[in-house]
Amino acid sequence: xGELRLMKGNEAVAEAAIRAGxxxxxxxxITPQSEILEYLMMAKPYETTGMVVLQAESEVASINxxxxxxxxxxxxxxxxxxxxxxxMQEGITYMAGAELPAxxxxxxxxxxxxxxxxxxxADYFQAVKGGGHGDYKLIVLAPASVQEMCDFVKLGFDLAFxxxxxxxxxxxxxxxxxxxxxxxxxxxxxxxxxxxxxxCPWAATGKKKERDHIIITSLDLDPAGxxxxxLKLQAxxxxxxxxxVRFEEIQCDDAEYLFVAFGLSARICQKSxxxxxxxGIKIGLFRPITLYPFPTKxxxxxxxxxxxxxxxxxxxxxxxxDVRLSAGNQIKIEHYGRFGGIIPTPDEVVxxxxxxxxxx
Amino acid sequence: MAKVKGDIVINIxxxxxxxxxxxxxxxxxxxxxKEVNSKGYHYAVKVNNDCTGCTNCAVVCPDGVITVYRxxxx
Amino acid sequence: MEEAFAKLDIRKPENIVYKRTDLLxxxxxxxxxxxxxxxxxxxxxxxxxxxxIQDKTIGISPVGCSVLAYDFMNIDMLGAAHGxxxxxxxxxxxxxxxxxxxxxxxxxxxxxxxxxxxxxACNRGENITIIFINxxxxxxxxxxxxxxxxxxxxxATCPYGRDVKIMGNPLKITELISQLPGTYFVTRQSVHTPxxxxxxxxxxxxxxxxxxLNKGVSFVEIVSNCNSGWKMTPNQxxxxxxxxxxxxxxLGDLKVDGKLVEKK
Numbered sequence: 018x019g020e021l022r023l024m025k026g027n028e029a030v031a032e033a034a035i036r037a038g039x040x041x042x043x044x045x046x047i048t049p050q051s052e053i054l055e056y057l058m059m060a061k062p063y064e065t066t067g068m069v070v071l072q073a074e075s076e077v078a079s080i081n082x083x084x085x086x087x088x089x090x091x092x093x094x095x096x097x098x099x100x101x102x103x104x105m106q107e108g109i110t111y112m113a114g115a116e117l118p119a120x121x122x123x124x125x126x127x128x129x130x131x132x133x134x135x136x137x138x139a140d141y142f143q144a145v146k147g148g149g150h151g152d153y154k155l156i157v158l159a160p161a162s163v164q165e166m167c168d169f170v171k172l173g174f175d176l177a178f179x180x181x182x183x184x185x186x187x188x189x190x191x192x193x194x195x196x197x198x199x200x201x202x203x204x205x206x207x208x209x210x211x212x213x214x215x216x217c218p219w220a221a222t223g224k225k226k227e228r229d230h231i232i233i234t235s236l237d238l239d240p241a242g243x244x245x246x247x248l249k250l251q252a253x254x255x256x257x258x259x260x261x262v263r264f265e266e267i268q269c270d271d272a273e274y275l276f277v278a279f280g281l282s283a284r285i286c287q288k289s290x291x292x293x294x295x296x297g298i299k300i301g302l303f304r305p306i307t308l309y310p311f312p313t314k315x316x317x318x319x320x321x322x323x324x325x326x327x328x329x330x331x332x333x334x335x336x337x338x339d340v341r342l343s344a345g346n347q348i349k350i351e352h353y354g355r356f357g358g359i360i361p362t363p364d365e366v367v368x369x370x371x372x373x374x375x376x377x
Numbered sequence: 378m379a380k381v382k383g384d385i386v387i388n389i390x391x392x393x394x395x396x397x398x399x400x401x402x403x404x405x406x407x408x409x410x411k412e413v414n415s416k417g418y419h420y421a422v423k424v425n426n427d428c429t430g431c432t433n434c435a436v437v438c439p440d441g442v443i444t445v446y447r448x449x450x451x
Numbered sequence: 452m453e454e455a456f457a458k459l460d461i462r463k464p465e466n467i468v469y470k471r472t473d474l475l476x477x478x479x480x481x482x483x484x485x486x487x488x489x490x491x492x493x494x495x496x497x498x499x500x501x502x503x504i505q506d507k508t509i510g511i512s513p514v515g516c517s518v519l520a521y522d523f524m525n526i527d528m529l530g531a532a533h534g535x536x537x538x539x540x541x542x543x544x545x546x547x548x549x550x551x552x553x554x555x556x557x558x559x560x561x562x563x564x565x566x567x568x569x570x571x572a573c574n575r576g577e578n579i580t581i582i583f584i585n586x587x588x589x590x591x592x593x594x595x596x597x598x599x600x601x602x603x604x605x606x607a608t609c610p611y612g613r614d615v616k617i618m619g620n621p622l623k624i625t626e627l628i629s630q631l632p633g634t635y636f637v638t639r640q641s642v643h644t645p646x647x648x649x650x651x652x653x654x655x656x657x658x659x660x661x662x663x664l665n666k667g668v669s670f671v672e673i674v675s676n677c678n679s680g681w682k683m684t685p686n687q688x689x690x691x692x693x694x695x696x697x698x699x700x701x702l703g704d705l706k707v708d709g710k711l712v713e714k715k
Contacts, residue, residue: 081539
């Protein structure tokens with residue numbers, strides 16, 4: 018089943034949201050992801066599935082609309098790009114603290130500051146390490162194709178509700194803007210309020226006689242209570258680390274060297290593998306799909322098999338820290354990256370491999 | 378002629394002694410006790426029989442500690 | 452101890468004319484003695500009880516003195532980040548259009564850090580109720596200057612009095628939002644006397660009933676005291692409020708049924 022279409026990554030996110038049975042999208046325009054809101058406004062799902070679509074007055078308002086909607090058990094999402102995601106950090110940490118599900122999409126552009134509107138992967142730290150205040154984690158999914166932009170909307174919602182935790186799709190301007198063939202999944206009907214109330218007994222849906230009133234908050238002024246809240250969160254993150262690690266291995270079986278890359282960089286590395294293998298270099302690609310939880314064990318195992326890893330990222334070296342922590346210091350692990358909106362070519366990635374790992 | 382009689386019951390443990398009820402009472406029924414409750418507040422007490430059950434004290438009580446009764450007697 | 456002046460003959464359940472609503476949780480409120488928040492919390496819960504909408508009401512508490520309002524109000528509630536309550540309410544009302552949604556916010560929350568959320572929710576005409584407690588100070592944080600602090604008024608961050616040349620002017624946000632086409636009912640009340648508290652409750656009732664009409668925001672400002680922050684006794688504070696706050700923030704309706712009320 019499904020439906021084949023040629024779409025932009027951003028459009029695929031919007032269409033997938035409607036098909037996933039999303040209850041509400043709240044967002045604010047910012048390049049390079051405005052097509053998501055534009056597509057939704059054009060599609061008018063509020064007339065078909067009943068999905069609410071609202072252009073908010075700011076990213077700050079958008080994320081707090083998610084806090085409101087998520088707190089009532091609704092499937093809510095937003096999308097933005099780097100500067101907008103920075104503005105959302107307050108709401109994100111509140112949602113993580115109050116354990117609310119929601120889907121966030123970051124179509125990353127170059128920074129810091131207003132930076133550039135060109136693609137980048139420089140928000141890895143922000144997405145994976147926190148971004149807002151306090152000890153919390155987001156579930157972070159890194160799509161490398163328009164198909165994954167579509168599929169991860171559904172996956173992101175599933176994981177967000179499974180763990181009552183915000184999930185983020187960490188994409189970039191290139192994946193958001195490029196057009197590819199997508200196999201769209203069949204539409205899933207939105208949950209009825211009755212289904213929601215039975216599936217989300219924690220949600221604030223109006224106090225019923227048979228239960229206590231529900232309070233959605235991240236506040237606990239009692240230090241012992243707040244420590245308990247934190248321990249509960251950490252236990253939940255441990256569960257995610259045990260159950261939700263996702264990754265892809267390409268030509269790793271006979272590999273002597275590895276590229277480690279996510280999202281767009283992983284696409285580039287696939288071409289670099291071809292070029293390098295033509296030169297007789299046995300190289301494969303390890304692609305983390307969940308950036309949190311990070312595939313630590315898998316990288317540790319691969320580090321015992323290969324001679325070196327080149328971590329290719331469109332940033333100044335962020336994921337490499339997690340790769341090094343996973344792999345230890347037995348093999349050579351170096352970073353190659355372009356930033357400020359420049360996408361590395363497959364050729365220069367191979368040159369970097371030869372210089373930094375093989376010859377270095 | 379029917380006469381309206383009122384009475385109030387003050388939850389003295391919850392009273393914070395703010396005196397707003399005392400000001401609101403048209404018949405000076407309420408004063409603050411010399412004693413304090415377990416929180417250390419001089420709580421509100423009745424000091425006469427003139428209550429008509431008008432509810433003014435209860436309506437302005439920030440802590441909702443006053444219950445008001447009213448009955449008509451012949 | 453034998454209670455003095457008890458009229459035991461009329462203390463019967465059928466003679467109760469006023470008692471604490473069950474929609475307030477049976478626990479002490481965390482507000483200071485004499486604080487208007489307690490009355491405002493109570494009349495709001497009385498209204499929801501009288502309307503019979505406990506199972507269909509979702510409230511949003513702010514950051515500030517009423518941050519713990521969700522512990523006192525026996526309804527489902529969400530605690531918002533500072534100033535963001537109208538954004539939460541916007542989403543909740545749109546996602547649950549048959550529910551009653553209110554925010555309960557202080558002056559710093561609503562008129563400083565949350566100005567954008569307030570104005571835009573009002574301008575979009577969200578079908579919600581906003582209860583705005585204006586006591587011209589940041590009470591919970593320790594008595595700092597608020598957007599609504601009066602000229603010359605002393606606070607911890609304007610210890611010599613608010614100098615408008617340096618600190619800017621007090622903000623009449625209620626007048627401001629009454630001008631927006633998205634507001635349907637805008638009123639300013641107080642709860643410091645029995646008459647005022649009864650009027651304020653009527654205003655809250657109208658503000659909640661209006662949600663059935665789907666005509667936009669109903670906004671109830673309650674000019675209130677802050678005895679602790681103003682460093683007065685509750686009765687002194689109420690008197691000071693009448694003499695100083697009411698001339699600048701006059702009580703009464705600003706907009707009814709979507710029409711501005713003409714000044715006499």
